[in-house]
Amino acid sequence: EVQLVQSGAEVKKPGESLKISCKGSGYSFTNYWIGWVRQKPGKGLEWMGIIYPGDSDVRYSPSFQGQVTISADRSLSTAYLQWSSLKASDTAIYYCARPIGSDGTLDLWGQGTLVTVSS
């Protein structure tokens, strides 16, 4: 089965670091871009950035440049999203998603990872 499986929910304190993951299976992981989408509580979807696991080419949305780091481990078929110093405003659900084809359709999504940052 083609799927993206994300790591579990996290509860962190402000200033702590965090790395969440997204594991692809059922397809050639290195041949497809993987993007990250933020959804704050009760709010809409925000595009954060995207990585090509084949060569680790990363593109960040301007709003998220410098705020997070996107990486991938080809050997584990896993993409990552990490923070070095979390803020309360990072509280959100984070989805990974795979665009298919040249029209950028996000046809495959992970189940989401809830990150809660609270003192």
Added chain:
Amino acid sequence: DIQMTQSPSSLSASVGDRVTITCRANYRIDTYLNWYQQKPGKAPKVLIHAASSLQGGVPSRFSGSGYGTDFTLTISSLQPEDSATYYCQQSYSTLMYTFGQGTKLEVK
């Protein structure tokens, strides 16, 4: 950045109604426009890609149209299970996608 604006932000309609949601881009994006449905607690699911192509497995009551800057998602005969939030997404800007703010649809 390409900005996407959806309207309305929310609406309520009855079973069997025809419903239209609009999405406007501040830049011409040809047909690089996709529509997603998101139900509470779930990841978004693609309904329409390339402005008007129905994704496999999506009921035919969903349709999309538009070109350039103005796009619409239409549900021809609303069903109870269509209660959800709907998002448009532009993919014209390669790998730098943006979403509309969402339209919350309640089925009475």
